[in-house]
Amino acid sequence: MTFLGLQRLEKRWPDGTHAVRGIDLDIAEGELVVLLGPSGCGKTTTLRMVAGLELPSAGRVRLGGEDVTDRPPSQRDVGFVFQFYALYPHMTVAENIAFPLECAGLPRRERDAAVLRVAERLDLLPLLGRRPRALSGGDQQRVGLARAMVRKPRLWLMDEPLGSLDAARRAEMCGLIRVQQLADRVTTIYVTHDQEEAMRLADRIVVMSQGEIVQAASPKDVYDRPASLFVARFVGSPGMNLIEGRVSASDFHPAGGGAAIPLPHELLALPRDMRALLRDGPVVLGARPEHVRLDPSGPLRGRILLEADAGPWRHVHVEGPWGRVLALTTAKVGAWVDEEVRLAFDPAGIRLFEPTSGRSLA
Amino acid sequence: MSAPLLAVRGLSKRFGRAPALESVDLEVGEGQVVALLGPTGAGKTTLLRCIAGLEQPDQGTLTLGGRDALALPPAERDVALVFQNFSLYPSKTVRANLEFPLRAPARRMPAAEIAERVTWAARMLRIEALLERPARRLSGGEMQRVAIGRAIVRRPKLFLMDEPLTNLDAKLREQLRFELRELARELHAPVLWATHDALEALAMADRVVALDRGRVLQSGVPADVYARPASPAVARLLGWPPVNVIPVRKMDGHWTAADGTRVAPAPAGSPDAATLGIRAENLTLAGGHAPTEVEVVELTGPAQVAVLHWAGIRAHALAPRTLELRPGTRVAPRVSPEHVITWPAG
Numbered sequence A: 001m002t003f004l005g006l007q008r009l010e011k012r013w014p015d016g017t018h019a020v021r022g023i024d025l026d027i028a029e030g031e032l033v034v035l036l037g038p039s040g041c042g043k044t045t046t047l048r049m050v051a052g053l054e055l056p057s058a059g060r061v062r063l064g065g066e067d068v069t070d071r072p073p074s075q076r077d078v079g080f081v082f083q084f085y086a087l088y089p090h091m092t093v094a095e096n097i098a099f100p101l102e103c104a105g106l107p108r109r110e111r112d113a114a115v116l117r118v119a120e121r122l123d124l125l126p127l128l129g130r131r132p133r134a135l136s137g138g139d140q141q142r143v144g145l146a147r148a149m150v151r152k153p154r155l156w157l158m159d160e161p162l163g164s165l166d167a168a169r170r171a172e173m174c175g176l177i178r179v180q181q182l183a184d185r186v187t188t189i190y191v192t193h194d195q196e197e198a199m200r201l202a203d204r205i206v207v208m209s210q211g212e213i214v215q216a217a218s219p220k221d222v223y224d225r226p227a228s229l230f231v232a233r234f235v236g237s238p239g240m241n242l243i244e245g246r247v248s249a250s251d252f253h254p255a256g257g258g259a260a261i262p263l264p265h266e267l268l269a270l271p272r273d274m275r276a277l278l279r280d281g282p283v284v285l286g287a288r289p290e291h292v293r294l295d296p297s298g299p300l301r302g303r304i305l306l307e308a309d310a311g312p313w314r315h316v317h318v319e320g321p322w323g324r325v326l327a328l329t330t331a332k333v334g335a336w337v338d339e340e341v342r343l344a345f346d347p348a349g350i351r352l353f354e355p356t357s358g359r360s361l362a
Numbered sequence B: 001m002s003a004p005l006l007a008v009r010g011l012s013k014r015f016g017r018a019p020a021l022e023s024v025d026l027e028v029g030e031g032q033v034v035a036l037l038g039p040t041g042a043g044k045t046t047l048l049r050c051i052a053g054l055e056q057p058d059q060g061t062l063t064l065g066g067r068d069a070l071a072l073p074p075a076e077r078d079v080a081l082v083f084q085n086f087s088l089y090p091s092k093t094v095r096a097n098l099e100f101p102l103r104a105p106a107r108r109m110p111a112a113e114i115a116e117r118v119t120w121a122a123r124m125l126r127i128e129a130l131l132e133r134p135a136r137r138l139s140g141g142e143m144q145r146v147a148i149g150r151a152i153v154r155r156p157k158l159f160l161m162d163e164p165l166t167n168l169d170a171k172l173r174e175q176l177r178f179e180l181r182e183l184a185r186e187l188h189a190p191v192l193w194a195t196h197d198a199l200e201a202l203a204m205a206d207r208v209v210a211l212d213r214g215r216v217l218q219s220g221v222p223a224d225v226y227a228r229p230a231s232p233a234v235a236r237l238l239g240w241p242p243v244n245v246i247p248v249r250k251m252d253g254h255w256t257a258a259d260g261t262r263v264a265p266a267p268a269g270s271p272d273a274a275t276l277g278i279r280a281e282n283l284t285l286a287g288g289h290a291p292t293e294v295e296v297v298e299l300t301g302p303a304q305v306a307v308l309h310w311a312g313i314r315a316h317a318l319a320p321r322t323l324e325l326r327p328g329t330r331v332a333p334r335v336s337p338e339h340v341i342t343w344p345a346g
Helices: A043-051 A093-103 A108-121 A137-149 A167-184 A195-201 A219-224 A229-234 A272-280 B044-052 B094-102 B111-124 B140-152 B170-187 B198-204 B222-227 B232-237
Strands: A002-012 A018-028 A032-036 A058-063 A078-081 A155-159 A187-192 A204-209 A212-217 A241-248 A251-254 A283-287 A292-294 A300-310 A313-320 A323-329 A340-345 A350-353 B006-015 B018-028 B033-037 B059-064 B079-082 B158-162 B191-195 B207-212 B215-220 B244-251 B254-257 B262-265 B273-278 B292-299 B303-310 B313-320 B341-344
Touching (some): A002 A187, A018 A058, A032 A043, A043 A078, A043 A155, A078 A137, A093 A108, A108 A137, A167 B198, A204 A229, A229 A350, A241 A323, A251 A283, A292 A323, A300 A323, B018 B059, B018 B191, B044 B059, B044 B079, B044 B191, B094 B140, B111 B140, B111 B170, B170 B198, B198 B222, B215 B222
Parallel strands (some): A032 A204, A078 A155, A155 A187, B158 B191
Antiparallel strands (some): A204 A212, A283 A350, A313 A323, B006 B018, B244 B254, B244 B273, B273 B341, B292 B303
16 A cells, blocks of 8 residues: 655756656555665655655655645654754753654653653663763764654655764664664655665665666665666675676677676576567676675686775675676685686676666566 | 884874873884774874874874974975865866876976876876866765875875765765775875774775774774774774674673573683673574574675674674574574683673
8 A cells, every 4th residue: 555655756946957857656654765876866855855845846745645745844744854963951861852742742641651662662761861961972862863753753754864973873873763663663765875774774775866766676676686787886885796798699708708607597588579689789797796706617717906804794806808896705715916816606696787778687 | 024104103192181192003004004993083083183294292203204203394294184075176177176286386396297197196086087177066076086186196105094985975985995995006005094984994904993082992904803803892893783792791601691691601710700792793593592583684785684682782693695584583693602702891
């Protein structure tokens, strides 16, 4: 059942910029949807139209079965979250958290119950009687989050609420937002340019580029089956490895040379029009770094450019006539920078794209 | 072994009564990239400013290329500082911005060399196509490339980078991270790189120096700092998924958490209490004796992270994608004793 529906939603600015180009999106009640894309892709403008802070140039916004396109923000019952800071210094933690409920006119007993519930969830119970200045920075952030999310509006709209935080703090807060959202199941739209945040939080990721939706799917699908080269590059840290070449018979031949990479059978069982594309035109092969491994009998020969630690992983950058590929391993590599190596691909991780349109073939 | 290019010894700095740096020791060797990892307010910027000569430390020594640098004015230290918010001249072209540091009268650099260096830097940073564009018309990523270009045209002895990527989009940050790592390698340039992002530090650096509240907590090669953080404070700097930090007491020869969970055997002769650290990738989800439920599952891409209440904390476990996990899944977390990091009780 659609709870929030965007229909052919558009925004043109007076200078002619087409910020949002007619997007359609249905969001179910309780769903957490992340709008993900680079600066200028239209994600914040979309969010602001849902909030009522911008009027669409065309299209409709429907919320809970009603058309709210022309309603002012105050009549939509949406909670807008920018950042979690600026607590009131003269109030206790409990009073700070209760403040939005007091403003909404909730009776005292319900306020207290709501404050206790959220405080327990975010491990704030021992702090309720303290004043903000007696708290550490991290505790203040959590109180800010509790206050921002204590209410249960029909819709949470969050615009990069973690943007100004340090990496470690951002990660912690991201997890707590999800804990809180899963507990209350308030329908949420969350805007970010950070694909890691999107993957961690979302029930569904909506990838936007140049005012349009390029893919809307679960984090797993967006990651495993990117709909286009743009998504393949943008999602994943780093993005998918991409190699240009051609397909003949059941092999992929890199344009820059190197031995043929065998393609799995399922990948070649395509509809007829796609088979034609595969046979005639150039193709881009995509593989996630974790699906590439150093293997002395692998088809691609290259040279190690750089090795780097990345937490639990190790990044190995390899360069060859076919371009550059990153392999992700958990083991010690036992090879050195400038050393010649060979790469093999996990067949299940191979994807194919049509280079002109960028769209995914398989 | 030759003397390091930069050596900082016992450097301290106070602002009023507040100590900003306390007896900091640090070295950067020729061609080395050293990451200064710490949260906001750790003292990273103050340290870089002391090295650049923009602040005068209260105590300590600073040698650059074997010379006492504290006596030198900033201009003679031959270091380049790249800021988080680098101010370019907005109405000037990229070329003019890049030429500017070379046009200082004291340099008396011939026009041909200026042109050559600008072309070289532009090629390095892939901004050749932007050279005639006014700086105000650049995107954030382009501006930061030009800012770095302004530093590299000078070919200084040492680069000081103060969170140069922090204000950029995540994707751009990741791209530039690898570009700059390669650039440092090609230039064979020593870099001291301040960041609050552990992944950036681990991926970029030959050495990591963890700094908090003005003190060096640990320094070492990335793999060692990652595998053996010296304290819970260092572990907390190491990003996401977080290291699980569990206060424990010794009971019947086992490290036991506040809720009674036996986390691991306590070696003979160990003290009565300790703090244990367990990396998320070392907390496996089966085989333990304290069953619990998964609260949240988060996808990282190559793997997934399960968040669960275990051993009295909100614990994080990195699990393979093949494991079927969802909120409510019953699991029994377990850690092998060799993966337990033991710190003194705190």
